[in-house]
Amino acid sequence: MTIYSLKTRLGFILLIGVLLLFNNSDVLAQEAMRFKTVVIDAGHGGKDPGAVGKISKEKDIVLNVALQLGSYIEKNMPDVKVVYTRTSDVFIPLNKRAEIANENKADLFISIHANAISTSKIHGAETFVLGLHRTKENLEVAKMENSVIVLEEDYTTNYEGFDPNLAESYIIFELMQNIHIDQSIYMASILQSQFKNRVGRRDRGVKQAGFLVLRKATMPSVLVELGFLTNQAEEKFLASKDGQTYLASALYRAVRDYKEEFDSKSKMEDIAKLALEREENLVQYRIQIASSKKAIKQGANVYKKFDDIWMYKDGGYYKYTTSCSSDYQTIVSSLNSVKDKIADAFIVAFKGDSKISVSEARNFQRQQQ
8 A cells, every 4th residue: 555654754743843942942932833924826827827728717717816815814814924926917937936935934835726637527626735646647737737847947957957747857756855744735635625515616635746836845835726627617617706706715714724723733743643633534435446466567457447546455465446535426426437447346445544344434424524
């Protein structure tokens, strides 16, 4: 099973916290835990339109949502400073966006985007944190968002020779240590909950991928994909005044809830433990499509039928799944199309790192509601 050791990361975070406490006064340590500044990044802009739909451009939609989000925060959270990477239709280099967040000592960095894909049926909201892509789909999203660097002057120097279209370039994200990963995942999970439960968007989950705009941010940071401009119904919603208002409101509530948790903690370890607890209790459903005593090589068999493949080991077998959702009805809907390719495919469930029965997963979710 592909597992990140959250406990290892938690220990690293606690070590940093101890060092901070030894090198600063108690007052300074407590002040550092107050949520004071959020940087809102409207993706693309100027000569970079981002994704282009039939009736709209990504750069315009995300700017409108970013400005509305900022106005909600300024009105309802007067103790929080709002900083924008752009407030008009201008082009801002990716590395400059993170620099703005770092220079303002932000407590949270939110980069807002809209998506596009070749399949027009795909729709829904998803939130990314910095990391190595685990699926071909996540890599393609990162490539698309990172491709804007070619519009910058001397981008090969600014990004140390990084080629946004070369898969091998993304190995750098596997080597990076991000001490804010737990807080970022926590914020991303709140966002997805707001999109699903308060705005009625399809929940495409919390994911990891190598986004340059997040690479040098020195605080918890997320990249939000509000939806797909290549889906006609979703584009209409994203381009509408009401749709943008609903999305900005969801983003605001997520920031508000994150700040409440952030400010209520007196020690650095509490937020990390909360993120650990949430991930350990996270229920996810997947569709199992193959099982083998030997590992199946990439590019063979099931890999030719599905782009999104996730493998786990169970009882001495390598087992392969596709699709992933914390919503049972969503995975049931996906099962029909998967069965067209693998007739005996079936749903499996996980709670944190552990495989559990589907009935156990559903019962647990009902108890949490």
